[in-house]
Every structure is written in C-alpha cells, then in structure tokens.
Amino acid sequence: MSxxxxxxxxxxxxxxxxxxxxxxxxxxxxxxxxTLEREPTSAPHLEAAMRAAHSxxxxxxxxxxxxxxxxxxxxxxCLVAAQHGTLRLSRAPIDALLRGVDLLALxxxxxxxxxxxxxxxxQIDGFLAALxxxxxxxxxxxxxxxxxxxxxxxxxxxxAPEPVSESGERMIRITATSxxxxxGLAGESLIEARRLxxxxxxxxxxxxxxxxxxxxLDSVRATLPPGTEDGPTAQALMLxxxxxxxxxxxxxxxxxxxxxxxxxxxxxxxxxxxxxxASRMRPFEDGVRAYSRxxxxxxxxxxxxxxxxxxxxxxxxxxxxxxxxxxxxxHLLRNAIDHGLETPEQRRAAGKPEEGVIRxxxxxxxxxxxxxxxDDGAGIDLAALRHAVVTRxxxxxxxxxxxxxxxxxxxxxxxxxxxxxxxxxxxGRGVGLDAVQTMVRQVRGKVxxxxxxxxxxxxxxxxxxxLSVIRTLLVEIAGEPYALPLAGLTRxxxxxxxxxxLLEGRPHIxxxxxxxxxxxxxxxxxxxxxxxxxxxxxxxxxxxGAGAYGLVVDAFRGERELVVRPLDPRLGKIKDIAAAALMExxxxxxxxxxxxxxxxxxxxxxxxxxxGIAGPRGSAPAQRRKRVLVVDDSLTVRELERKLLxxxxxxxxxxxxxxxxxxxVRSESFDLVVTDVDMPRMDGIELVTLMxxxxxLRNLPVMIVSYKDREEDRRRGLDAGADYYLTxxxxxxxxxxxxxxxxxxxxxx
Amino acid sequence: xxxxxxxxxxDAPAAGTxxxxxxxxxxxxxxxxxxxxxRHIAAPRRETEAAQASAAKVLIFxxxxxxxxxxxxxxxxxxxxxxxHSLPHRRDRLVRGIVNVRGELLVKVALGELLGTxxxxxxxxxxxxxxLVVIGDAERRxxxxxxxxxxxxxxxxxxxxxxxxxxxxxxxxxxxxxxIDWQGHAVGRLDGPALLDALGRGLA
Numbered sequence: 006m007s008x009x010x011x012x013x014x015x016x017x018x019x020x021x022x023x024x025x026x027x028x029x030x031x032x033x034x035x036x037x038x039x040t041l042e043r044e045p046t047s048a049p050h051l052e053a054a055m056r057a058a059h060s061x062x063x064x065x066x067x068x069x070x071x072x073x074x075x076x077x078x079x080x081x082x083c084l085v086a087a088q089h090g091t092l093r094l095s096r097a098p099i100d101a102l103l104r105g106v107d108l109l110a111l112x113x114x115x116x117x118x119x120x121x122x123x124x125x126x127x128q129i130d131g132f133l134a135a136l137x138x139x140x141x142x143x144x145x146x147x148x149x150x151x152x153x154x155x156x157x158x159x160x161x162x163x164x165a166p167e168p169v170s171e172s173g174e175r176m177i178r179i180t181a182t183s184x185x186x187x188x189g190l191a192g193e194s195l196i197e198a199r200r201l202x203x204x205x206x207x208x209x210x211x212x213x214x215x216x217x218x219x220x221x222l223d224s225v226r227a228t229l230p231p232g233t234e235d236g237p238t239a240q241a242l243m244l245x246x247x248x249x250x251x252x253x254x255x256x257x258x259x260x261x262x263x264x265x266x267x268x269x270x271x272x273x274x275x276x277x278x279x280x281x282x283a284s285r286m287r288p289f290e291d292g293v294r295a296y297s298r299x300x301x302x303x304x305x306x307x308x309x310x311x312x313x314x315x316x317x318x319x320x321x322x323x324x325x326x327x328x329x330x331x332x333x334x335x336h337l338l339r340n341a342i343d344h345g346l347e348t349p350e351q352r353r354a355a356g357k358p359e360e361g362v363i364r365x366x367x368x369x370x371x372x373x374x375x376x377x378x379x380d381d382g383a384g385i386d387l388a389a390l391r392h393a394v395v396t397r398x399x400x401x402x403x404x405x406x407x408x409x410x411x412x413x414x415x416x417x418x419x420x421x422x423x424x425x426x427x428x429x430x431x432x433g434r435g436v437g438l439d440a441v442q443t444m445v446r447q448v449r450g451k452v453x454x455x456x457x458x459x460x461x462x463x464x465x466x467x468x469x470x471x472l473s474v475i476r477t478l479l480v481e482i483a484g485e486p487y488a489l490p491l492a493g494l495t496r497x498x499x500x501x502x503x504x505x506x507l508l509e510g511r512p513h514i515x516x517x518x519x520x521x522x523x524x525x526x527x528x529x530x531x532x533x534x535x536x537x538x539x540x541x542x543x544x545x546x547x548x549x550g551a552g553a554y555g556l557v558v559d560a561f562r563g564e565r566e567l568v569v570r571p572l573d574p575r576l577g578k579i580k581d582i583a584a585a586a587l588m589e590x591x592x593x594x595x596x597x598x599x600x601x602x603x604x605x606x607x608x609x610x611x612x613x614x615x616x617g618i619a620g621p622r623g624s625a626p627a628q629r630r631k632r633v634l635v636v637d638d639s640l641t642v643r644e645l646e647r648k649l650l651x652x653x654x655x656x657x658x659x660x661x662x663x664x665x666x667x668x669x670v671r672s673e674s675f676d677l678v679v680t681d682v683d684m685p686r687m688d689g690i691e692l693v694t695l696m697x698x699x700x701x702l703r704n705l706p707v708m709i710v711s712y713k714d715r716e717e718d719r720r721r722g723l724d725a726g727a728d729y730y731l732t733x734x735x736x737x738x739x740x741x742x743x744x745x746x747x748x749x750x751x752x753x754x
Numbered sequence: 755x756x757x758x759x760x761x762x763x764x765d766a767p768a769a770g771t772x773x774x775x776x777x778x779x780x781x782x783x784x785x786x787x788x789x790x791x792x793r794h795i796a797a798p799r800r801e802t803e804a805a806q807a808s809a810a811k812v813l814i815f816x817x818x819x820x821x822x823x824x825x826x827x828x829x830x831x832x833x834x835x836x837x838x839h840s841l842p843h844r845r846d847r848l849v850r851g852i853v854n855v856r857g858e859l860l861v862k863v864a865l866g867e868l869l870g871t872x873x874x875x876x877x878x879x880x881x882x883x884x885x886l887v888v889i890g891d892a893e894r895r896x897x898x899x900x901x902x903x904x905x906x907x908x909x910x911x912x913x914x915x916x917x918x919x920x921x922x923x924x925x926x927x928x929x930x931x932x933x934i935d936w937q938g939h940a941v942g943r944l945d946g947p948a949l950l951d952a953l954g955r956g957l958a
Contacts (some may be wrong), residue, residue: 189857196857485839530842572852573861573895575957580843585852585859593839593852593859672843 023068024113030057031106035298038102042301045087045094054102055084061109072129073112079133080105083140097139100305101132103298108132181325184285191274191281192568196591198274201267208260215253222246282568283321289367289376290318292327296338300363303342310349310359311342316366322374326468330376333441333452337378337464338363340438345380345462355459357381370492376466385456387413397422399712404641412639414454418442419683419712442685451685469583475569477596479562479588480545483532486594487558488567488586493599495546495553497561502540514544514555521546522610523555529605530581531672535559547603554606569596578686580668581605604661611659630656631752632673633745636666636680636692637710646679646710646741653742654752663687667695670702676749682711682722690725697726706748710741812934814908814941815887815901820871821939822930824889825946826907831855831888835900838862848956853898855888862886863953865899869929869944894950897957910934915943 037054041047058081065073080102086092094102108128226242233239297313304311322330346352346361353359364379387410394416395405405413416422420439445452450468477488478497498516505512505523512523523544527535535557544555567586572579583598633655637643647657658673660666664686670678678696682689689709696702706729709722714732722730729744811826838851846867853862865871882903890896916933929949930942 186858191857193857531845532842570859572859573897573957575895575954576841576849576861577958579841582842585839587854587857587859591854592837593854595839595841595852668843672845 020068020070020113020115023064023070023073026064027061027109027113030061031109032294033057034061034106035103036294038099038106039297039301041087041094042096042099046090048088051084051088051094055081055088058084065109070112072125073109076105076108076112076129076132079136083136086140092140096305098136101136101139103302104132105136188278188281188285188568191278192587193591195271195274195278196587196589198267198270199589201263201270205260205263205267208256208263212253212256212260215249215256219246219249219253222249285324286321287324287327288318289320289322289327290315292322292330293318293334293365296334296365299335300338300342303339304346304361307343308348309342309346309361311346311361311363313338314362314364316364317368320367320369320374322367326374329444330466330468333444333466334365334376334378336437336441338365341378341380341382341462341464345382347383351383355383374468376468378464378466379461381461384458384460384462385414385417385454386458387456390414390416398714407641411453412641414456415639417454418452469569475567475596477565477567478545479565479594480526480543480558481560481562482526482530482558484559486562486588486592487526487530488565488594488596489545489547490583490596490599491564493547493597493602495549497543497545499541500544500555502542505542516546516555519553521553521555523557524606524609525557526559529556529602529609547599548606552603552607554603554610556602556606567594567596578664578668580665580672601665604665608659630654631676631749632656632658633749634658634660634666634670634673634675634678636660636663636678636684636689638662638681638684642681642710649741650679650745653745655745656752663689663692666692670696670705671699675705677745678705678707679745680707680709682709682713682718690721693722693725693727708744708748811907811909812943813887814905814934814936815885816882816903816905817866817869817871817901820869821905821936821941822869822871823908823910823934823936823941823943824887824949825944828889828891828946828950829887830890830896831886832904833886833888835884835886846956848953853886855886855898858896860888860896860898861957862898862900863956865901868949868952868956889946889950891947891950894947894954897950897953908934908936910936910943916940 034054034057037050037057040050041054044050058077062074062077062081065071065077083092083098083102087094087098092098111125111128222242222245226239226246229236229239229242293315297315300311300313341363342361346363347355347357349359352361362381364377366375366377366379368375368377390413391405391408394400394408394413395402399416399419399422400408418438418441422439442452445466445468450466453465453467454462455465456462476491478491478494479486479488481487500514504514506514508520513520514523515521523542525535527533543558543561545558547554547556565588567588569584570586572582572585581598581601582595583601584596586594586596588594633650635643635646635650635657636659637646638661643659643661647659650657658669658675660669662684663680666678666680667687670692678692680689680692689711693707693709696705696707707727708729708731709727710731711718711722712732719730728748731740731744812823813826813829813832814821814823816822833855836853836855838853840851841849848863848867850862850864852859854860885901885904886898887901887904888896888898914935916935918928918930918933929944929952931945932943934941934943
C-alpha cells in the first residue's frame with residue numbers, strides 16, 4: 006500500500022507534517038551522531054539519537070510510510086544496542102546510521118515514486134545489510150567495553166541533552182513581501198504611538214492654564230468690597246470656581262489615563278517592532294549547522310580528517326541572505342577540504358594535528374556581515390599561481406611579476422581558471438570559484454581571499470545586512486537628511502572658515518599634522534553648490550592616511566540607530582547611496598554608501614574637478630578633447646590604459662567596476678567606453694548590455710579589453726553589443742591606441 | 755426591491771399601531787402579484803450583468819490641467835502628501851524621490867512628466883487638496899505619485915466612453931485609451947498596466 010500515489014488531500018498534509026518533523030528530527034539525529042563519533046558512549050547523546058529515531062519511526066507509521074518505518078526501526082535497534090553497551094559506535098556504524106538519515110529524506114521526498122519497490126527499495130535493503138554488518142559483534146569486538154560504558158556516561162550528564170526542543174519549534178513560511186509590509190506597519194505603529202506623548206504634554210499645558218484661571222478667580226474674589234463677601238457676585242464667583250475645579254479634576258483624571266495609555270501603547274508598539282525585526286533574522290547557526298556533517302563526510306571520502314568549527318553561531322542574519330548563501334558556502338567548504346587541507350601524513354610531517362580544522366565564522370563588522378571560511382591547510386602557492394597565470398597566457402610574464410598578491414589571487418575567480426595543468430601539488434583551486442563570486446555578487450557582496458603559506462587560506466565574504474540596525478551619524482545636506490554609517494567615519498569636527506587654506510586652488514585643513522583636502526557633500530552627491538553661510542564648517546573625515554578627505558556637510562544632526570531598508574530594486578544601484586531608512590518622525594532618510602563616496606572623492610580629485618568650497622576653478626580647455634571612460638577593477642590595468650590614452654591626447658575618466666562605470670556613463674558624456682569583462686558588482690558584458698538598452702547610450706562605441714582570449718568570449722562580448730574586442734594577452738600600446746583611433750578618430754578635432 | 759413574503763403575518767399589529775396602518779399592511783395581495791414577482795426573480799439577470807461588465811470602476815484625479823482616470827483595481831492607497839527625500843545623481847524629472855507610506859518606502863514619481871500633462875496656471879489650481887496616490891498590482895511593484903486633486907471612484911459605463919481625439923490617437927506613445935464624459939470634463943482613461951510598465955522602465 007504505497008502512499009506516494011494516493012491523491013488524497015488529507016494524506017498529503019500528513020506527509021507534509023512528516024516531512025517537517027523529519028527535518029527537525031534528522032537535524033537532532035545528525036548532531037547527536039556526529040558527537041557520538043567523538044565520544045561513542047556519551048549517554049545523553051545516545052539517548053537523543055535514539056529518541057529521534059524512535060519518534061521518526063512512530064510518525065512514519067502514522068503516515069503509513071512503511072519503507073521509512075523499516076529504516077528508522079533498524080536505526081533505533083542499532084542505537085538501543087549501543088545504549089546497552091552491546092555495540093560500540095565506531096566509524097562504520099556511524100557512517101551507516103548517517104546514511105540512514107539520508108535515506109529517510111529520500112523516502113519522504115515526494116519525487117520518490119513507489120518507495121515499496123524500485124531503486125529506493127534496493128537502497129533500503131542495501132542500507133539494512135550495511136547497518137547489520139556494521140553492527141555485527143565482530144565489528145564491535147575490538148573495544149569490548151560493555152561494563153565500562155556507564156562510567157564516562159556518569160561524567161557526561163552536566164553537558165546537557167541535545168537542544169531538541171529548541172530546534173523542535175514549529176517553523177512557518179511567510180513571503181518576504183508580507184514580512185516587509187509587516188515590519189513597515191510595526192514601524193508605523195511605533196511612530197503613531199510616539200505621538201501620544203506630545204499630545205499628553207499639550208494637555209498638561211491646558212491644566213496649567215486651568216490653575217492660572219483659578220488663581221485669577223481667587224484674586225477677583227479678594228478685591229470684592231468689604232461687606233459683599235456673601236453677596237450675589239461672590240456666590241456667582243463661588244459657582245464658577247466650583248465648576249472650574251470640577252473641570253480641573255476631570256482633566257487630571259483623563260491625563261493620568263492618557264499617560265498610562267501612552268506608556269502601554271509605546272511599550273506594545275516597541276515590542277511589536279522589535280519582535281517583527283527579530284523574526285526576519287535567523288541565527289547564523291540555523292543555516293550552517295548541517296555543514297558539520299558535510300565536512301566530516303567529505304573529508305572521510307577524500308581520506309582526510311576534518312572538523313568544522315562554527316563561531317558566531319548566534320549572529321543574526323537576514324533570512325534571504327542566509328538562504329542565498331547556502332550554495333556558495335557549501336562550495337567554499339568543499340574547496341577548503343579538497344584543496345586547502347593536506348593529507349594526514351602531510352599534516353603530521355608539517356607538525357600539525359592530523360585533524361584539520363575549518364572555521365566558519367560570522368560577525369557584524371563595519372556595517373557589513375562578514376563570513377569567514379578559514380582552513381588551517383597549506384595555503385596557496387603564490388609562485389605557482391603566478392606561473393599558472395603566465396603559462397595559461399592570461400598575462401605577460403612582466404606584467405605578472407608586477408601584480409600584487411591581491412591582484413594575483415583575483416585570477417582564482419576567473420571562469421574556468423585552474424592551476425591543475427601547471428602545478429601538481431596545489432591542485433585546481435579555481436574550479437567553481439567564479440560561481441561563488443557570481444552568487445555573492447548577487448546579494449551585493451564581495452569575496453576576498455588571503456593566504457599564508459603553510460598556515461592556511463581565508464575566504465572572506467562581505468555582505469550587506471539588508472535588514473539590520475546600523476549606527477549612523479545624521480547630517481544635513483542641501484536641506485535633506487543623510488545618514489553616514491559610523492563605521493565609515495574617522496572623526497567629525499567643526500572648522501572655522503579662517504582655518505581653511507588653499508593649495509592650487511583646492512581647500513584643505515590641517516589635522517594632527519596631516520593636510521586633509523576638503524570636498525563638499527553637495528558636489529559629491531551632485532546636489533548643486535553648497536551655501537556659504539555660518540562661521541564654522543561641519544566636517545566629517547572619511548577614509549584614512551593619504552586617502553582621507555574632509556567631507557563638508559551643512560549640519561550635524563546627531564547619532565541615530567537606523568533600520569536599513571532596501572531601495573526599490575528597479576532604481577538600480579544609486580551612486581553613493583547604500584540604502585534608505587525611516588527616522589523617528591517617519592520621514593525617509595538615505596544611508597550613504599561610504600565606499601562609493603570615497604571612490605567618488607578619489608575620482609573627483611584625480612580628475613581635478615574638485616571645486617571644494619572655494620568655487621569653480623575656471624580654466625576651461627580651449628578645444629574639446631575626446632573623452633574616454635576606462636572601466637577596469639585592476640588598478641594596474643586602469644592606470645596603464647589611462648596614461649596611454651592621456652598621452653595620446655584623450656581626456657580620460659576612470660571607473661573602478663561595471664556598476665561604477667554604469668553610473669558614470671549615464672551622468673557624463675563620453676565618446677568611447679573601454680571596459681574589462683571580469684569585475685566585481687557588475688561585469689563588462691552586463692555593462693555593455695545595459696548601455697545597448699539605453700536609448701541615449703545605444704550608439705556610444707564600446708571596446709572590451711579582457712584577459713579572456715577564447716573565441717566564445719569574443720563572441721559573447723560582441724553579441725552583447727561591443728564594437729571591438731581586444732585581449733590583454735596581446736596588449737600592446739599601438740594595438741589599443743590604433744583601435745581607439747579607428748573607432749573614434751584622433752583625440753582632438 | 756422587496757419580494758412578497760407570506761411569512762409576514764399582519765394579524766398581530768404592534769401596540770400603538772393604528773388600525774388603519776394595520777389594515778394597510780394586512781390587505782390581501784392582488785391577483786397574480788406573487789406569480790409576477792416569482793417570474794421576475796427567476797429570470798436570468800442578462801441585462802444587468804452586461805451592464806456591470808461594461809461598468810468598470812475608475813479613480814478620477816487631476817494632474818495640472820488634465821482630469822484623468824485610472825482603473826480602481828490598481829489604486830492601493832490615497833493619502834495626504836508627505837515629505838519625500840530626493841535621490842542624488844538622478845537627473846531625470848520622472849523620479850522625485852522616496853516617500854514613506856505606512857512604513858513602506860516607495861518611489862515617488864511625477865506622473866505628469868511621463869504623460870506630458872500641462873502644468874496648471876494659478877487661476878486653474880482649483881479648490882481641491884493634493885493627494886498622494888499609490889498604484890501597483892500583483893506583478894508590478896508599487897509607486898506613488900502626487901495628484902493635484904482626487905475626485906474619488908466613478909463607475910463608468912460603456913455608454914460614457916468617447917473615442918480619443920485624432921491628435922492623441924496618432925501620437926506615438928500614449929497611455930490614454932478612451933475618454934470618459936464626467937461632469938462636463940473629458941477625462942482621459944489610462945491604460946493601467948501599460949502605465950505601470952512604463953513607470954517601471956522609467957525607474958531603471
């Protein structure tokens with residue numbers, strides 16, 4: 006009596022329930038089994054595993070999923086035997102039991118048709134046989150420790166049973182849109198509740214006026230001529246005074262009620278808001294707990310030994326981000342085991358413990374969510390990588406020698422890049438890293454890799470906290486509020502106008518013995534000219550060292566914690582803006598993207614178009630030079646191209662990646678765009694595609710300069726709408742300039 | 755339209771009801787009355803259904819000097835205008851910034867820019883109050899725009915529709931698909947989905 010084919014709806018929901026239970030129970034089961042592998046006789050964990058298997062068996066029977074009953078039953082038997090000390094849970098039984106967990110998921114999967122017979126049934130038979138063999142006495146014989154078993158168990162109890170109840174709480178699904186609306190409404194009710202306070206305050210003023218009125222009546226009464234204290238005027242006054250007193254008391258009572266109402270509703274709205282906010286976040290651990298198992302299994306399969314350490318498990322992460330991280334994290338972990346960790350023999354030889362440790366860490370840092378995947382393996386051989394890059398003719402030997410470590414490591418993220426052919430001891434680490442980068446980029450994040458020879462490799466994912474609270478400095482620019490994330494600021498100061506000095510027409514100030522150039526926020530954000538009023542300038546110092554700028558804003562409005570809200574995705578990335586938020590009074594505020602802002606300041610400074618607060622610098626070129634936009638994320642390539650073009654008389658603007666390029670190309674006019682293909686945030690192909698869709702940019706010539714020299718890459722570039730495709734492999738001065746002149750003619754004229 | 759109902763028993767008039775009124779209520783039904791009503795109710799509601807199908811509810815509002823109508827189904831909210839925040843680096847005149855509506859940050863657009871409506875001169879400003887109108891549907895995200903005046907919902911019948919003038923009809927891009935005769939104004943009926951699509955494209 007197979008249930009999977011039954012079109013009975015009630016049966017359907019029962020199966021769904023089973024699946025939900027399976028999800029939580031198998032989590033608990035896996036966790037317990039993994040711990041048991043290290044401490045095979047731990048009573049609380051044996052108990053937890055047994056209980057999970059037992060309840061799964063019971064539920065499977067209720068939904069009449071007989072194959073699942075068989076599997077769960079066999080697992081339970083095995084665990085009971087271990088509890089009684091007749092079986093020691095060495096690696097073989099644990100392997101078999103873990104396979105059982107997978108098998109249960111397979112049986113419960115709606116896609117698995119006819120579990121009674123067919124391939125699944127065969128798998129079940131195979132599993133039962135394997136489990137029986139693994140649990141056979143001769144397997145268990147080597148460490149025959151039945152009488153000793155209770156001993157360590159007695160030591161164990163304080164380590165507490167598995168947190169089954171915690172993860173056993175029922176989860177429900179809810180759409181992201183409705184969650185966002187819920188959060189919006191909760192925030193709105195908070196704002197509404199806050200209006201009660203000013204209202205109550207206005208009533209307090211009314212009460213004071215009542216008191217003044219009473220005093221006035223008293224003084225009128227005091228001026229009555231002697232002998233008329235009991236006359237009609239006095240009596241009328243008495244009546245008025247009484248009525249006023251009644252009114253005052255009634256007001257008093259209402260006011261007390263209002264106070265209580267204010268307190269209650271503010272408290273309620275606050276709780277509602279915080280709870281809604283918290284429910285969007287999930288602890289990091291929820292999303293990554295399952296990897297402990299993946300790491301162990303994969304390491305075993307590769308003849309290695311590895312353990313996963315999760316740090317910062319309680320760090321709150323936005324649900325959406327956590328979901329999207331699943332694939333890239335899995336990929337990086339597999340990579341770390343496969344390519345990062347050495348074999349046990351090698352590790353012993355290097356004086357490291359045989360068991361490799363992979364650290365998965367989450368933390369909030371500088372307004373970003375950072376996730377680190379750290380292995381303690383051999384690290385990446387940079388010399389070999391440089392060699393591989395050259396032998397694969399991605400770049401000339403000279404240029405390769407000049408690449409920084411970071412630029413060199415960036416090659417790992419090129420599609421299809423592998424070091425396998427070139428070197429044998431560091432095998433193809435690059436495989437699939439481009440996929441990781443693509444996925445991370447989709448959540449507007451960055452991935453970076455650092456390595457230390459002999460000590461390991463670290464992958465750092467930096468992701469935005471789409472919905473998280475960040476601390477900001479509120480400032481006013483052009484009459485509107487902007488929030489600068491505190492993490493991006495060095496300091497704030499007020500500078501008297503006299504302290505501003507000019508050098509080559511550019512304003513700067515002295516700060517701690519350093520000269521800091523001033524730029525106005527108006528100019529960076531394209532909001533027109535700053536009004537020169539007031540004696541002091543409000544300056545925010547951003548960036549550090551030689552790259553520091555003093556950002557002049559109109560006014561400081563204080564520090565504020567804001568809940569980051571994404572902007573309408575249709576707007577695309579707005580240059581210099583990261584997100585939006587609501588202030589206490591419900592007015593919107595924009596959160597500034599500090600990285601973008603620094604880049605903008607850099608570019609303005611490089612282009613010499615910084616006007617700062619001293620007004621326009623004048624000196625317009627007599628003859629218009631052709632303008633070229635160079636888009637490349639590598640500083641070396643970018644500067645090389647810039648110098649080259651500049652040398653030939655072209656006016657050059659630069660953009661540091663596709664997104665930046667897209668912003669620049671829309672806001673200024675150019676005669677040509679020269680772009681790289683592989684770039685963070687937005688690649689060259691996407692940039693060209695976007696430009697070709699834009700009516701104003703459709704006819705702007707585009708040249709692609711890329712490392713990729715395969716025919717299909719060329720095709721892809723030209724198909725997207727590029728006018729010319731130049732490979733960096735054949736990157737000679739003349740070729741580039743020749744191609745530019747072919748496309749748009751000489752620089753002047 | 756009350757159907758005859760023989761459950762009403764007029765034999766027990768409430769205290770204080772005059773005998774005359776009691777008699778009026780208790781009078782016997784005329785011949786064929788019940789049969790006629792039974793036929794009426796049993797008849798299929800062909801005409802009314804047709805009338806309702808052609809009658810679509812629209813929201814009538816004013817932008818500058820033009821009165822316009824939007825399918826009511828697309829309008830999710832009409833509220834007081836509130837402070838918006840401009841977006842830096844946006845040079846187009848369509849996107850006016852972001853605005854908070856019930857805790858949701860929406861893009862505020864100048865609908866008149868898209869439609870090319872004429873600005874109202876001072877004399878024509880009228881007495882209405884400006885309103886923030888939020889539009890959107892299941893597939894398309896919501897946007898907000900400010901109308902100079904909102905009349906409210908109007909059920910518009912097929913018979914009220916007029917063809918567009920040739921100057922509008924022949925123009926390349928247009929969003930009005932018909933004119934509605936309403937209180938002496940010719941109100942342009944907007945093609946909602948097309949308008950929302952165009953707004954979506956305009957934001958990018």
